[in-house]
Amino acid sequence: MKITVAIPIYNAARHLNVTLDSLINQTMDSREFEVICVNDVSTDNSIDVVKTYMEKVNNIKLINRKENSGGPMLPRNDAINEAKGEYILFLDNDDFIGEEALEKFYTSAKECKSDVIFGKYVGANGRGVPQSMFKYGNLKNADILKHNLVFSLAPHKMFKVDFIKQNNFYFDKKAVVGEDQLFVMQCLVKANVITVLSDYEYYYVVKRGDENLSLKYFPANNFFYSFNHIMETIEESGLSSLYKLKLKAAFLNRFLHASRLRGHIFSNLLTYEQKKDWLNETKKFIDNHVTDELIGLLPSRFHYFLLIARENDLRKLLMVHNQMETVNPNKVTRVENGWIYSNFKYTQKYLAYDEEYTVNHLNTSDIYIDGIILGEDLCEITGQFYQSLLINMNVENELILVHRKTGIEKRINYNEANSSNQFKFTFNYREFVLNKEMVGPWDVFIEGSIGGYVKRRRLGKARKTDLLENVSEDNKGIMPKLSQSNKEKFLPKKEIMLDNINSFGENYIVKAYFTKKHDNLSFDVKLKP
Structure with a gap:
């Protein structure tokens, strides 16, 4: 059989x-x-x-x-x-x-x-x-x-x-x-x-209408039974120490994201006394299986939950959870080792704290292209890169060209714009037209970094509507380094061919275009026949 x-x-x-x-x-x-x-x-x-x-x-x-x-x-x-x-x-x-x-x-x-x-x-x-x-x-x-x-x-x-x-x-x-x-x-x-x-x-x-078990109540110790044993299974396995750590982090990320634990504690499904019972069992789980090193491998949205749950302080946990909704750039205290920290304060007779928690998960971003100019030798890209919690921080922006086939990256790190929320990059096509091995599509990203924190966004979909028009007389000279043998060219609606780009004795053709599926900017490099 x-x-x-x-x-x-x-x-x-x-x-x-x-x-x-x-x-x-x-x-x-x-x-x-x-x-x-x-x-x-x-x-x-x-x-x-x-x-x-x-x-x-x-x-x-x-x-x-x-x-x-x-x-x-x-x-x-x-x-x-x-x-x-x-x-x-x-x-x-x-x-x-x-x-x-x-x-x-x-x-x-x-x-x-x-x-x-x-x-x-x-x-x-x-x-x-x-x-x-x-x-x-x-x-x-x-x-x-x-x-x-x-x-x-x-x-x-x-x-x-x-x-x-x-x-x-x-x-x-x-x-x-x-x-x-x-x-x-x-x-x-x-x-x-x-x-x-x-x-x-x-x-x-x-999917059936009556299959949602999350509506049923289980005592906290019963709830944690399987998950305690899963963490024990990983720890007692013959896997390498580093693999165990990363596997625990991957499972814990799934557990905190998908399970009913946080939903029970932060919703009205349970009474206050039931929530205290759940938090007590959560503390036991953390004490037995979750180290500081493991917390550091998890997304920031879980950090405050695990750190305060380890203190077994339900009032503080509920208060900090509510304060997460009020985090803004003025409350950001520092960016260090890849984490954005915000200050959380509360002072009452029976509950008081003044602490920092990571808030990477609350940092949203938006990116926009104001202009793209294609010359015979050089390309200029200008725009805005906004990060909601870092507007008061000196974020360094880079333009990243990524070879789609190999993943090799070419970084353009000189940002001519004065503001950390804006960018202006000028580069020679030969920055990425290197040799025959580097032909094919190159995708374009903007990457902002500060204190080890990095946010990368794909470039092109959000752009100025008049970007597609021809350059006017007033705009001539905007890129004095451009060869004047041909007029500067704005990127057309679909694509534009740039001819006779020489690199190491070979001639190439570069096609600048917006990708069909996602409408983002890319450069396609081909050896000229």
Whole structure:
């Protein structure tokens, strides 16, 4: 048997036919895979639906649990124990898969010797699904960090059964929240080969109106059970120390962003006493797993939360959280080691503090082109680069030309504009027309930096509407260094060709243009025939 498909079922009669139809229509021969439906004491006619399909095909098996388990964990474990397949795929009772999914999964798994394999997710009925790990194309052996696998901890994947059983990886019955994340993280950390397929729409994740578990209340200690064990799994693994640290940071970033923790503490879902209980458990989690070094690897929007939660001071946390909405340039105290710091003050009889917290996440930016002049030898680009929290800071702006194919960068660091919020760069095309290896598109960015903090923006989309007009008599001489053999040229609506640019004895043609998809400025370098 090649594959076991495991489906925990609870009151799914309305949706189950779509799930099972996607299985009986697989291109894989039905004799090569089995479907194990584990009924978790449904109170509707889910069993009848399954039995109807069992009359049509002979590869569907039904397991009826005697007691409801309260979640999909134990039914999935039942399927693992009963699995006859070399691999097991977990499928929810209201999702479905593409017709070629099983065949493609198995072929790739055998070819790559995969322990874990999963394919492109597709959201159905308005469901959002992770996509960043699929932008790399098919990956025979993906890396958890490099390929963003930490953002795909749902169990809708295929696992080698021997790999699961030899490592005793089962869904923890004590985990009422995040049980799938714990199981999948254990597998990802231990797996020798993780395969990701992006060439086909494999798994359709369906949104249902009653699936939002975030509306249910769980005691804080139950909530943290899985996440404590995930951090322990990473720490106790055989991974290198630096990889462990970065993996913890990646998971913690996901956890703080996507979990209900901050939502519970900052919303009206809980009473004040319940919030104190949640903050107390949060402090325990931080004390056990989150170091200052780890906090430094996280986005600034989580810094104040973790630092104050470690103090276990709910009143202060709520107050600082509200004050985050009032941060402005006048409250920025310094920019150091890549962090923008703002001062937070409050003085009352029973709560007082005067401290700094990082606020990088509150710094917004905008970029605008006032003018682009193309001459025979030189190009001039002028505009504005605004950063909301740094208007009182001496930000240094650079123009960055990036070779699209190699990623090589050419920096133009002399800004002729007087203000840090403005820029004026003049450069010779031979700054980036170097040799035959550097032909192809060069994309244009403006980068502002101060105290190790760097903000980079793509240049071109936001620009002056009359930028496309020809240069007037009043504007002649704006670039005295330009060759006068030809008139200065403003960039036209689509593109302009610059001919006979010489570099190291070779002649090149440069085409300045706005990219079709995103309408940004680029230069395309070609060797002149």
